[in-house]
Each structure stands twice: as structure tokens, then as C-alpha cells.
Amino acid sequence: MTIDISQFYQVFFDEAEELLAEKERLLLAVDIATPDAEDLNAIFRTAHSIKGGASTFGLNDMSEVTHVLESLLDRIRKGEMSLTSQHVDAFLAAKDILKMQLDGHRHGASVDQEAVANVRMMLHDLSEGVIVAAHQPTVPSFLHAEQKQEVREGAHRYKIELPDIPQRDVNALVDELGLLGRVSVTPLAGGRSALIIMTHEGLDDIVAICSFVLNPEDLKIFEAPPLTPEQRAIEALERARIEDEQGYGFFDPNEPAESTQAELSDDERGYGFFQPIEQIRLEAGIVPEAPQPAVAVQSRPEALDAADAAAEKKASKKAADAAHAHAEAGSIRVSIEKVDQLINLVGELVITQAMIEQRSDGLDPMVHQRLLASVSQLTRNTRDLQEAVMSIRMMPMDFVFSRFPRMVRDLAGKLGKKVDFITNGAATELDKGLIERIVDPLTHLVRNSIDHGIEMPAARVAAGKSESGRLFLSAAHQGGNIVIEVADDGGGLNRERILAKARENGLPVSENMSDAEVWQLIFAPGFSTAEIVTDVSGRGVGMDVVKRNITQMGGTIDIRSAKGFGTTILISLPLTLAILDGMSIRCGDEIYILPLGFVVESLQPARADVKDIAGQGRVVKVRGEYLPLVPLHQMFNIVPRFTDPAEGILVILETEGRKAALFVDELVGQQQVVVKNLESNYRKVAGISGATILGDGGVALILDVAALLRSSRQLTDDTVVS
Structure with missing residues (x-):
């Protein structure tokens, strides 16, 4: 009987991907001048773990690369070699090769065997103390490589x-x-x-x-x-002939499949228990691309000597104990589809609970005391369940931040700049759906900061700055939102150049525009002030897409810049798009939902505190501060119950550092609401971020507070929607 071990392959693929990410993180953080022994051991363990898993599942191409890598790391951690930047570059290149091989086994993607051979040769040369040239030949001749290895001193x-x-x-x-x-x-x-x-x-x-x-x-x-030159040449030619017939070590020999299978023993076929990965991929419908011609390079990585056997055994036991402790923590892998299904069911439960609660509001508490107590208990349990389920979808921002150190390092090196990358708030959690969608906008902003923001080292020194620029990436919670900040201490935005480019593009601009308004011009489609188009930036494609993507997520983006001091870009996103705490408000015959995270307070103003400003609408004085007054009925062209703010209710809202007073007829209550996407079911409506189903079965619209407050600056008698 053959055991289907495809599930175990999947576990290995997931763990290998995590180990590769951890390896990259450790390599980028290591101090090359004085590396910490524990860091070196941790890097070694990642390679060793991947090698062990690859060997277990018969993924020989990965185990061969990790063995050479492991050998070089072993020499460095034992102090036999000093860590250099060349080593780190080689280790990062090996990580990329292993990721490519992993994708090849996982998805049937093509693998560049030429690149694999080059990296193996580079790692092998470094392990022998050979200085590797900055530019390796594309594919060295197999015969030449073998002869070169044999004549090296010490063979x-x-x-x-x-x-x-x-x-x-x-x-x-x-x-x-x-x-x-x-x-x-x-x-x-x-x-x-x-x-x-x-x-x-x-x-x-x-x-x-x-x-x-x-x-x-x-x-x-x-x-x-040692062999004479003639003997060595004859042996190399014979070896090349044999390996040519066998596919250079990468492909199966050209023999009929039937005869090959017949000659294999039960042990060589996996004892009849294991299913080959090729068969698993075929059953899953993954057809690998045709293999590319490759050149095999023999590598001779180091092995652990006998004296290290005890230490290796001890390390293995320690790793096993750690794995056992991790298993006891109760971590399991669950597909995102199951989590989404669970969240949808909890959303329906929240709606049902709200219906039951609304139906029970009219009951006599003396007669139905036990029923009302049960409904109250149901409400508490539903809320706890909703919070627990939503926390499953929440992921730390480190999932996003961890991919930037490598990109910053490579891009800074390519541009000849020095950049210190600093992150803060990596443990801040955000909904998984939003995390996946925020990666591309953040990538573009980080690349822009390095390319356009941070100056060349000589220019920074001339300006009295440190030679290395600083790039900050942080995340923090603010109310019901998460605020992500991308900041640099570079040259800042050039107001004159932006205005000149805007005029050239036919955009309506004037010299009287505020800096905040000028900065918003860079989000116009096709806008770029780069004089040279490179593979990094300069085509004018990106910033408009960044803003559009963030807006589609219900977020906002703001820019602050000072010439010579740097630029800060602030992105504000809702923590989740599934369920939120809201305040129900009434305006006319309509019920609307205000996200509770934006609400500061509510009050009924005195008539003397409401002032009219010619051409600018009305403001209200709240504790010595004048706030713009936003009449909700005017925004959506509906008939209100009250037109005098002194008779209605003002809800003080705050977002993006600005406050405003929303004028409504009355407050209905506070409740949890399940957010439904209005755009996919109807169309996008200005000032509305979504909809929800109320306890009575009716539909209430969820207000887009940021859009309402932005529009309040130019409110007169115009409505947002007609």
C-alpha cells in the first residue's frame, strides 16, 4: 500500500519558505565586522534544516546546494574563516537559488540550472578561500571546471x-x-x-x-x-562522455522506463510506502516546464568531521526539543478559505444576534427577565466569538516589513547610496486581506524614497548630513485604524520642479497653492520629475496606482515634506474590512453607521456657538476650538427633521489630524455591524465605504468619514451625490 504523503510535502514547502525568509533576515542583520556567534549558528541551522528536509523527500538538487552552503557556513561559525561581505552576497544568492528550486518542486516552475551551477561553484570556491571574481562567467566549461579543481593546491x-x-x-x-x-x-x-x-x-x-x-x-x-596531465585529460574526457549520456547529473539516463523500474529494488523505490513527488505533481495537474540544457559542476563541500559527531548529535537533540516545544504550543496550519468561511458564518451570527436583541427590546423586563438575561449573555458571547475569530485573520506587519531589508540593501548598492533601514511597530497587526494588498504600494514608496529621496553620499556630506541616509518604516494603531509611515531624511520634495512639471502636463496649478496641495500633484497619472528613465523609476507609473489601491482599501494617504530635511508619507487603513463597531445615527428617515473609531464625542450645541462664514458654510465652537460643521442631510440631499444644529445632535469626528462636527437628527445606538461591499453589489458611492444589515433586516450605509471631512473644506450648497 502506498501512503499519500503530498500533505507532508506541503508542510516541508511551507517550512522551507519560512526558513529561507528567516535566513535572509539574519543575513541582512548580521554585523560583518564582528558577527555574533549565535547569529552565525542560527544561519547555519536554517541551511541544515532545509538540507535535512530536502534529503528526506528526495529533493537532491536542493540538498546539494544546501550541503555546499552548510559547509561554508560551518567553517565561518567555527572561526576557520572570517565573514566578509562577499560571503553574505553569496549566501543571499544561494537563498534565491533555493527559493527558485523550491518553486520548481512546488509549482512546476522552471529552474535555471546554469544559475544553480554558478552559485554552487561560487560557494565551493569561497569555502576553499578562493577569491571569486565580481562577474562570473556565464557557464564555465565542464571540462575546464574539473581540470581547474584538480590542479588546485592541496588536492x-x-x-x-x-x-x-x-x-x-x-x-x-x-x-x-x-x-x-x-x-x-x-x-x-x-x-x-x-x-x-x-x-x-x-x-x-x-x-x-x-x-x-x-x-x-x-x-x-x-x-x-597524482595523475599525470595525460591521465587526467583521458579521465576527464571519459567522465564527460559518461555524464553526457546520463544527462550531466541533472536528468535521468536515456533508458526505457520499464527496464529502469524493473531494476530498482523496493528500498530504492521508497519501500513501497512513499509516493514520488513527480507523481504527486502530475496528479495535482502541475506539469513542469521542459528542462533547460544545463552544465553540471562538481562541487566538493566540506563534511562534518568525526570530532563534531557528538556536537552534531547534541545540536540535533536540541533542535528536536525545540520542535517538540513548538508542537506543544498548539500551532496548526489552516487554509485561508476555511478561515474566511468561519468569518462569514460569524458575521451572519452577529446579524442574527442583533435581530434577536432588537425583537426583545419591546418585552417587559419583569415578565421576561430570564429571556432577556439569556439574550444579554448571547450578545456577550457573540462579541467574544467575533473578536476571537477576527484575531485569526490578523497578521503582524512584520510579514510585510521583512521583505524590505533585502530590497533596500540591493537597491542602495545598485544606486551607489548608503541607507540605514529602520523599522518600528512590526508586531502591529492588520487584517490578512489588507496586508497582501498593501505590499505593492509600500514597495513603490520605499523604492521612491531610496531613488529620489535619499541623496548620494557626497551630496549628503556636502549638506552637513551623515554619509548614510536613513529610511524609516513604522506601523501603529490609531483608534480603529492602522497608520503606516514611510519616512526618509533625504532632500525632500522640490516644490518648483513639481509645479513646473504639473504645468507641462496641463494640470491646473497656481503659485498660491499650499505645500500640501502641491504634494498631492505627484499622485496625478503619468506624473514624474525624474530626468532619466531607469529600471528603478522615472516612467510616471506608480504613485497614482498607489493612491488608487489605498483608496480602494478604504484608506487615505498624506504627504509631509521639507526641502533638505526629508519626506514622510502617511497611510491610514482600517484594521479590518469585515466587522466593525459602529454608532447608528438617524438623518431624516435614513439610518447610517459611523465607525466608532472616528467618533470623539457627541453634543447638542447652543445657538450662540454656531457661526456662519461667508462662502465657507458654518462652524461650531467646541471648547474654544472652531470646527467645520458638516450637515449630513446636505451631503446626501435628503429631507432632515431638523435644520437648526441647536435642535439636532453634533457628532465630533476626527481623522487624518483634522476634526469636524457632523450634524445629524439623533443618535440611535451603538452596535457591531458586518461590513458588506457596496461597490461589488451596486456601485461606488462618494462618502460611503460600505453597507450593513440591521437587526430589523433593513440596510444601513456605512459612512466614509475621511471623505466627508475632506469634502467639508469646500462645502457650500453643493451635495456630494445628486
């Missing part, structure tokens, strides 16, 4: 005479010793075999590997004389 040829052991054990030894160098098999008298290995490693490494298969006392090892 040895050993002959290992084996006792009479099964052929399967001989094959296992060839595979294991192949990790140390190049191995060939020669026959001996009596049906025995001898192995010839060309390696840079010592006898202890060879004995340590052989001891896994047989007793070291049964071995006879001799150091063979």
Missing part, C-alpha cells in the same frame, strides 16, 4: 580498498563520498571493490563517512600518486 587522491560488502553499500559509499570530491570505482581480486577519491579533505572526513556503512577497521586507505 589528494586516495585509494580505499573495501571488504566484501553488498553492491548497495558500495553505491551508498560512492554517493556519500561524492560530497567530498570525485569518486570512481575499480574492481579488486575476489569480487571486492576499491574507491578512488579526489578530494581536498583529510582522512578523518573520509573515515567518518565510511563508518556509517562499515567498520572503519575493515578499511585499507592509501594515498595514490
Whole structure:
């Protein structure tokens, strides 16, 4: 019986992706001059864990790369080599290769075998202390690479005479010793075999590997004389011919599938329990792309010596204990579809609970005391359940922030700039749906800050600044919103250049415009002040898309800039788009919902506190501060019950640092509401962010507070919608 282990492959893929992300984070944070031993050990453990998982599932291409990577990391963490920026670059390149291979196994995507071979060769050269050129040749000749490796100083040829052991054990030894160098098999008298290995490693490494298969006392090892140039050339040509027939080590030999399958033993087929990953991919409908011609490069990474066996065993036990402790924490993987279904059901439960609560409001509390107590308990339990379920969808902003250090490092190096990247509030949580949609806008803003905001080192020094620019990325909760800030200490926005470009594009501008209004011009479609179009920026495509995407998420974007001091971009987003706490208000015969996070207070003003400003509408004085008065009935062209603010209610709202007083007829109450998308079911309506179903089955519109307050600055007698 064959066990379907596709689910275990999925677990490995998820864990490997997390380990690769952790590896990148550690590499970008490591201090190259004085690396912390624990950081180096943590980086080593990520490579070791990926290698172990890849080997378990037979993903040999990944295990080969991680073995070379692990060997180099091992030498560095043991102090045999000093960590350099070249090492970090190589490790990051290896991470990219492993991610590509992982996607190849997971989704059937194509894998650039040429890039894989180049990275393996680079890691191997670094492990031997060879200085790798900044620009590697595209694909070195296989024959040339082998000859180059063989003539390096310190290479040895050993002959290992084996006792009479099964052929399967001989094959296992060839595979294991192949990790140390190049191995060939020669026959001996009596049906025995001898192995010839060309390696840079010592006898202890060879004995340590052989001891896994047989007793070291049964071995006879001799150091063979080096090959003459003629012998080496003949051997290399023969090896190239054999590997050419076998697909250079990357492809299966050209033999009929039937005969190959017949020759495999049960052990080699996975003991009949495991299902090959190729079969799993075919059953899932994933068809890999045709393999590209590749050049195999033999690598001879280091292996753990015998003296480290005990330490390795101890480390394995420690990792196992950590894994067991993690398992005890009760973490499980659940598909997002199941979570969304659960949230939808809880949303319907909230609506049903509101209906029951509204129906019970008219009952006599003396006669129906127990029923009303049960309804009250249901309300509390529903709220607790809703908060618990919503927390499942909440993810820390670190999910977004963690992908920027690598991008900042690479982009700054490409542009010749020095940038210190600082993050704050990575633990701040946001709805998963919003996190996925905010990645692209933030990526564009970060790239703009590096390309346009932060100056070149020489220009910064000339301006009296430090040579390295500073780029801040932070997130924090404010009421029912999350505020994400992208700030740099660069040159700031150029008001004159923006106005000149706006005039060139035919935009209506004037010299009397405030700085805030000028900064908003950069969100116009096709707007760019870059003089040169590069692969980084300058095409004018992006900032308008950034604003549109953020607006579609119910958020706002604001810019603050000072020439010579830097630019700050503030993005405000709702924490979730599913369920919110709202205040029900009435205007005329209509019920509207105000998100409670924007509400500061409510009051009934005195007539003397309401003032008219010619051409600007009315304001109201609240504790010595004059606030614009926004009549809701005027915004939506409805007939109100009251036209005098002194007879109605004013709800003080605050967003984006501005306050306003919303004039309504009365307050109805406070409740949780399930947000329904109005745009997908009807159309987009200005001033409305969504809709909800009330307890009586009616529909109430949810007000877009930010849009209402923005429009209040130019309110006269015009309505938002007609």
C-alpha cells in the first residue's frame, strides 16, 4: 500500500519558505565586522534544516546546494574563516537559488540550472578561500571546471580498498563520498571493490563517512600518486562522455522506463510506502516546464568531521526539543478559505444576534427577565466569538516589513547610496486581506524614497548630513485604524520642479497653492520629475496606482515634506474590512453607521456657538476650538427633521489630524455591524465605504468619514451625490 504523503510535502514547502525568509533576515542583520556567534549558528541551522528536509523527500538538487552552503557556513561559525561581505552576497544568492528550486518542486516552475551551477561553484570556491571574481562567467566549461579543481593546491587522491560488502553499500559509499570530491570505482581480486577519491579533505572526513556503512577497521586507505596531465585529460574526457549520456547529473539516463523500474529494488523505490513527488505533481495537474540544457559542476563541500559527531548529535537533540516545544504550543496550519468561511458564518451570527436583541427590546423586563438575561449573555458571547475569530485573520506587519531589508540593501548598492533601514511597530497587526494588498504600494514608496529621496553620499556630506541616509518604516494603531509611515531624511520634495512639471502636463496649478496641495500633484497619472528613465523609476507609473489601491482599501494617504530635511508619507487603513463597531445615527428617515473609531464625542450645541462664514458654510465652537460643521442631510440631499444644529445632535469626528462636527437628527445606538461591499453589489458611492444589515433586516450605509471631512473644506450648497 502506498501512503499519500503530498500533505507532508506541503508542510516541508511551507517550512522551507519560512526558513529561507528567516535566513535572509539574519543575513541582512548580521554585523560583518564582528558577527555574533549565535547569529552565525542560527544561519547555519536554517541551511541544515532545509538540507535535512530536502534529503528526506528526495529533493537532491536542493540538498546539494544546501550541503555546499552548510559547509561554508560551518567553517565561518567555527572561526576557520572570517565573514566578509562577499560571503553574505553569496549566501543571499544561494537563498534565491533555493527559493527558485523550491518553486520548481512546488509549482512546476522552471529552474535555471546554469544559475544553480554558478552559485554552487561560487560557494565551493569561497569555502576553499578562493577569491571569486565580481562577474562570473556565464557557464564555465565542464571540462575546464574539473581540470581547474584538480590542479588546485592541496588536492589528494586516495585509494580505499573495501571488504566484501553488498553492491548497495558500495553505491551508498560512492554517493556519500561524492560530497567530498570525485569518486570512481575499480574492481579488486575476489569480487571486492576499491574507491578512488579526489578530494581536498583529510582522512578523518573520509573515515567518518565510511563508518556509517562499515567498520572503519575493515578499511585499507592509501594515498595514490597524482595523475599525470595525460591521465587526467583521458579521465576527464571519459567522465564527460559518461555524464553526457546520463544527462550531466541533472536528468535521468536515456533508458526505457520499464527496464529502469524493473531494476530498482523496493528500498530504492521508497519501500513501497512513499509516493514520488513527480507523481504527486502530475496528479495535482502541475506539469513542469521542459528542462533547460544545463552544465553540471562538481562541487566538493566540506563534511562534518568525526570530532563534531557528538556536537552534531547534541545540536540535533536540541533542535528536536525545540520542535517538540513548538508542537506543544498548539500551532496548526489552516487554509485561508476555511478561515474566511468561519468569518462569514460569524458575521451572519452577529446579524442574527442583533435581530434577536432588537425583537426583545419591546418585552417587559419583569415578565421576561430570564429571556432577556439569556439574550444579554448571547450578545456577550457573540462579541467574544467575533473578536476571537477576527484575531485569526490578523497578521503582524512584520510579514510585510521583512521583505524590505533585502530590497533596500540591493537597491542602495545598485544606486551607489548608503541607507540605514529602520523599522518600528512590526508586531502591529492588520487584517490578512489588507496586508497582501498593501505590499505593492509600500514597495513603490520605499523604492521612491531610496531613488529620489535619499541623496548620494557626497551630496549628503556636502549638506552637513551623515554619509548614510536613513529610511524609516513604522506601523501603529490609531483608534480603529492602522497608520503606516514611510519616512526618509533625504532632500525632500522640490516644490518648483513639481509645479513646473504639473504645468507641462496641463494640470491646473497656481503659485498660491499650499505645500500640501502641491504634494498631492505627484499622485496625478503619468506624473514624474525624474530626468532619466531607469529600471528603478522615472516612467510616471506608480504613485497614482498607489493612491488608487489605498483608496480602494478604504484608506487615505498624506504627504509631509521639507526641502533638505526629508519626506514622510502617511497611510491610514482600517484594521479590518469585515466587522466593525459602529454608532447608528438617524438623518431624516435614513439610518447610517459611523465607525466608532472616528467618533470623539457627541453634543447638542447652543445657538450662540454656531457661526456662519461667508462662502465657507458654518462652524461650531467646541471648547474654544472652531470646527467645520458638516450637515449630513446636505451631503446626501435628503429631507432632515431638523435644520437648526441647536435642535439636532453634533457628532465630533476626527481623522487624518483634522476634526469636524457632523450634524445629524439623533443618535440611535451603538452596535457591531458586518461590513458588506457596496461597490461589488451596486456601485461606488462618494462618502460611503460600505453597507450593513440591521437587526430589523433593513440596510444601513456605512459612512466614509475621511471623505466627508475632506469634502467639508469646500462645502457650500453643493451635495456630494445628486
